[in-house]
Amino acid sequence: MAEMIVGHNALKGIREAVQADIDSGEPIYILDESESEFTAVDDTEGTDRTIRYISHDKITSAWLEGKIVITYSAGWYDQAVDPHSLAEYLFKTVDKHVLQTLEHIVIVSADTERDWDELFSILEDRHGNPILEVCDLPDECVGIQWTEYQTVVVNLGNIIELSKELCSDGFSDVATETNIGVITTVLHELFHMAQNDPYAPEELFLGLPADPEDQAEAWARKTFEENGGYVLAK
Ligand SMILES: [Zn+2]
Numbered sequence: 001m002a003e004m005i006v007g008h009n010a011l012k013g014i015r016e017a018v019q020a021d022i023d024s025g026e027p028i029y030i031l032d033e034s035e036s037e038f039t040a041v042d043d044t045e046g047t048d049r050t051i052r053y054i055s056h057d058k059i060t061s062a063w064l065e066g067k068i069v070i071t072y073s074a075g076w077y078d079q080a081v082d083p084h085s086l087a088e089y090l091f092k093t094v095d096k097h098v099l100q101t102l103e104h105i106v107i108v109s110a111d112t113e114r115d116w117d118e119l120f121s122i123l124e125d126r127h128g129n130p131i132l133e134v135c136d137l138p139d140e141c142v143g144i145q146w147t148e149y150q151t152v153v154v155n156l157g158n159i160i161e162l163s164k165e166l167c168s169d170g171f172s173d174v175a176t177e178t179n180i181g182v183i184t185t186v187l188h189e190l191f192h193m194a195q196n197d198p199y200a201p202e203e204l205f206l207g208l209p210a211d212p213e214d215q216a217e218a219w220a221r222k223t224f225e226e227n228g229g230y231v232l233a234k
Pocket residue numbers: 188192213216
């Protein structure tokens with residue numbers, strides 16, 4: 001685990017920690033590197049997992065917005081997500097150590113078969129292989145995190161359905177509940193990504209439950225309670 005440092009220094013610290021592991025004989029190598037990022041291939045779990053680390057000062061709202069993919073179908077809901085607002089929200093509220101390996105935030109609809117066709121050619125690994133050949137879209141749940149690809153996927157259609165059920169007693173409205181559902185689901189899955197980052201600093205997990213599921217949920221709830229926020233288009 002690396003120490004909690006920011007900006008270029010955070011990237012440098014992680015690069016040094018990776019090098020120390022390489023030097024001690026761990027099955028890890030550096031695929032490519034530049035001033036602002038490097039990609040490690042980690043075979044410690046036997047999966048040749050490719051992880052790209054980006055310098056924290058490159059993690060801007062615009063960079064985050066570029067990571068958000070919304071399918072055509074997911075864009076048509078009355079409660080569609082505004083990628084700009086979501087990116088600004090994550091930029092303001094989330095520790096860069098959580099975001100340092102992010103590749104994509106994907107928002108799909110309840111029509112996952114149609115979304116699959118749209119996303120198949122878009123979601124590729126660093127070797128140009130389609131990720132959807134080996135990963136499933138979340139058709140039964142609200143969100144998922146693809147450990148090998150530093151990608152989180154949110155099923156907006158399912159969140160809206162659950163929100164409608166929650167609102168059937170008339171105490172809330174669908175947009176309010178959907179907004180909370182989207183934010184907490186994105187945060188929950190992003191935290192799973194941090195849990196799966198071998199070089200995430202220990203400080204990220206302090207004061208949180210030990211169980212990974214409880215931990216991700218507690219952090220997501222806490223982040224939303226402290227910051228509020230609205231990320232829907234209308
Ligand atoms: Zn979870």
